[in-house]
Amino acid sequence: MPSRGKRPGRCRAMCTSKWGLLGFLVLRCRPNSGADFDALGTVIFGEELGRSGFGGVAASIADHADMALPVVVGAGTREQQRRFVPDVAAGRRILGFAVTEPGGGSDLTRMKTTAVRDGDGWLLNGQKTFITNAVSADLFITVARTDPAARGAKGFSLFVVEKGSQGISVGSNFNKTGWCSSDMSEVFFENFRVPSGNLLGEEGRGFYVLMQRLERERMSMCSQCIGMMERALEITLQYVKNRPAYGRTLWDLQSIRHEMAGYASDLAAAKLLIYHAAAKKSRGESTRLETSMMKATVPQLMKRLVDGCVQMHGASGYMRGMEIERIWRDTRPFSLGGGAAAVMLDEVAKLL
Ligand SMILES: Cc1cc2nc3c(=O)[nH]c(=O)nc-3n(C[C@H](O)[C@H](O)[C@H](O)COP(=O)(O)OP(=O)(O)OC[C@H]3O[C@@H](n4cnc5c(N)ncnc54)[C@H](O)[C@@H]3O)c2cc1C
Structure with a gap:
């Protein structure tokens, strides 16, 4: 079991100041207003993060802002965009992308996390691992199987899940060799209730x-x-x-x-x-x-x-x-x- 990582001083300083960079991203993701990056924007932004020389800073900001957030912007409803995007773009709420599971990394079809309908919502059960930002995140985009009969890439759905309620917990910060200025851990779902309004995109089309x-x-x-x-x-x-x-x-x-x-x-x-x-x-x-x-x-x-x-x-x-x-x-x-x-x-x- 990975133990709590101790970050060297300079990495820790980068870690606590990195969210300050997020003001930049307000322009990036404000739905229907402000400027929007195209792919060249992603490239220039990525290069500048890389030039910091801190892989962890680059990873956790890019994960939050240029990987997870665009999924909410692209697949989310207007109501979901209004609910999540302003706080995330301003860095007031941190996003993580929780896909990998202990039993299946590269082979995503081996994901075991399930979401079962429960009244006006879903019950999530399962475990994600190696999740960048898991400790600092307030929200995760996650994937779960919603149709147990479906084969291959079919039958998976995407959800936005909010930390802090009963049934979701995060492990301790993994002790990584590098990327010390980003945190990483496991995320556990145990009969975790997700309201139906947090389903992202069409049911069964998450993959x-x-x-x-x-x-x-x-x-x-x-x-x-x-x-x-x-x-x-x-x-x-x-x-x-x-x-x-x-x-x-x-x-x-x-x-x-x-x-x-x-x-x-x-x-x-x-x-x-x-x-x-x-x-x-x-x-x-x-x-x-x-x-x-x-x-x-x-x-x-x-x-x-x-x-x-x-x-x-x-x-x-x-x-x-x-x-x-x-x-x-x-x-x-x-x-x-x-x-x-x-x-x-x-x-x-x-x-x-
Ligand atoms: C620093 C870091 C940050 C991460 N952050 C996140 C995150 O935020 N969210 C998240 O969901 N996941 C995250 N991951 C997990 C990452 O996505 C997985 O590690 C990756 O998908 C590989 O899965 P695995 O580690 O289970 O390796 P496996 O899938 O078990 O693969 C092990 C090795 O086997 C080989 N291999 C695999 N498939 C094939 C193939 N088809 N042909 C030949 N060889 C193959 C490759 O060499 C591979 O490296 C992170 C990982 C790292 C290291």
């Missing part, structure tokens, strides 16, 4: 709503990777150009310059793929192929690039308190969550 959101989620995560790679390259360039070696600096070694040039070229190529996909998405075209390709490759590229940057810092790159060391720890989850690399390659292969 399809989730699938529609995946392209934007992958774009968001890969853009965060781009921002983190840019930051890693920036600090490493500065380091090697100033680190004395052999009477000159590390930068004067050709192998170091070539390695950095290779990373910068990989980064530029990855960025172009993401911008190309975002432009397509903004024109209303499908980007299933491009977003699967980027989710399969960009996090792997980031791991290689950031690991190389740690190497160029020598032993100091492996020390707690060094920015490059934190970025290195924070790269790992990007190829696990939001579609594991192997699952993404399966998706690409289906479309070839």
Whole structure:
């Protein structure tokens, strides 16, 4: 059982101040008024979050604002938008996205959480795990099986659930290796009553709503990777150009310059793929192929690039308190969550 995590000081400071960024998002999600991001907005926002160098801050804000909230905006009724969006967009209520279960991560059809009709509402039973923002969240978007007879992706529905009532509980904060400035835990439903007004979208169509959101989620995560790679390259360039070696600096070694040039070229190529996909998405075209390709490759590229940057810092790159060391720890989850690399390659292969 994961134990309560102790956050290092700087991460903790980032954690408590991050919701201040949310004012920015009021423009993003106010239904029928204000400006709205298109996919390019998601990309620019993701990059800037990534450039903070704090994977946890990026994850928990993007989860709240650019993954969970758009589901309420897109699939919710006008009444649900009025009820939930203003407080969430202003950061007064925090959202989590509770999908993964202990018995089924990548294979979402293995979800066991059920929602059974109970008068004018639903009774939820089940368990979610690895949920970012679980401890700080006030609301969750969650998925449950509403038709036990349905097979595969059919028979799942989406709900907005509000913490604080009887029947819903959250475990203690997981002790993660990285992403220390975001919390994560389990969410338990035990005969938890959800009013019928909290069903999001059509009954039995929850899975399809989730699938529609995946392209934007992958774009968001890969853009965060781009921002983190840019930051890693920036600090490493500065380091090697100033680190004395052999009477000159590390930068004067050709192998170091070539390695950095290779990373910068990989980064530029990855960025172009993401911008190309975002432009397509903004024109209303499908980007299933491009977003699967980027989710399969960009996090792997980031791991290689950031690991190389740690190497160029020598032993100091492996020390707690060094920015490059934190970025290195924070790269790992990007190829696990939001579609594991192997699952993404399966998706690409289906479309070839
Ligand atoms: C930091 C972090 C934050 C997260 N936040 C959230 C959150 O907010 N909400 C939420 O619902 N979930 C969240 N998750 C959970 C995440 O979505 C799951 O970890 C992910 O779906 C993978 O599921 P799993 O961990 O059960 O791995 P599994 O599905 O058991 O997969 C294990 C490994 O098996 C391999 N594999 C799986 N399928 C295939 C395949 N078809 N072909 C070949 N190999 C395969 C992959 O290498 C994979 O990494 C988070 C995870 C992490 C690490």
